[in-house]
Amino acid sequence: MDFDHAIRERGFRRWYERQLIESHLWLVTGFLSLVMMGVALEVVEYRESLDGKIALMAVGGGGGALCFYAWRRFSHQLGLAEHIAAQATCPGCRVYARLELLRAKDDAGFASGRAADVRCRACGQTWTIG
Numbered sequence: 001m002d003f004d005h006a007i008r009e010r011g012f013r014r015w016y017e018r019q020l021i022e023s024h025l026w027l028v029t030g031f032l033s034l035v036m037m038g039v040a041l042e043v044v045e046y047r048e049s050l051d052g053k054i055a056l057m058a059v060g061g062g063g064g065a066l067c068f069y070a071w072r073r074f075s076h077q078l079g080l081a082e083h084i085a086a087q088a089t090c091p092g093c094r095v096y097a098r099l100e101l102l103r104a105k106d107d108a109g110f111a112s113g114r115a116a117d118v119r120c121r122a123c124g125q126t127w128t129i130g
């Protein structure tokens with residue numbers, strides 16, 4: 001779901017809070033997969049048999065892939081949330097996160113790939129985030 005759809009449904013603060021929670025859950029997932037991969041590699045008997053070597057490769061590859069994927073999700077989601085949150089201050093009255101979404105469209109010039117026009121609920125100033 002694009003950030004503008006989520007902001008329209010839940011509001012900016014709830015969207016931002018959810019992004020922080022989800023991204024940190026990905027961080028925990030990556031850390032746990034790294035720990036579990038290490039534990040599994042310690043207990044696999046791989047020197048005596050081909051099955052052990054295959055299990056070692058599966059555990060190492062699967063755990064490494066999950067850790068890498070979780071790290072990428074964490075860093076992308078948190079980075080995007082912080083990037084958009086940095087634009088949530090009204091340029092007119094400096095109020096933070098009191099905005100309503102007016103319209104949004106695809107725009108490759110923005111980091112999120114979307115440009116959303118928003119209006120300040122305090123003073124009515126409009127600007128674009130994305």
Ligand SMILES: [Zn+2]
Nearest residue numbers: 090093120123
């Ligand atoms: Zn304002």
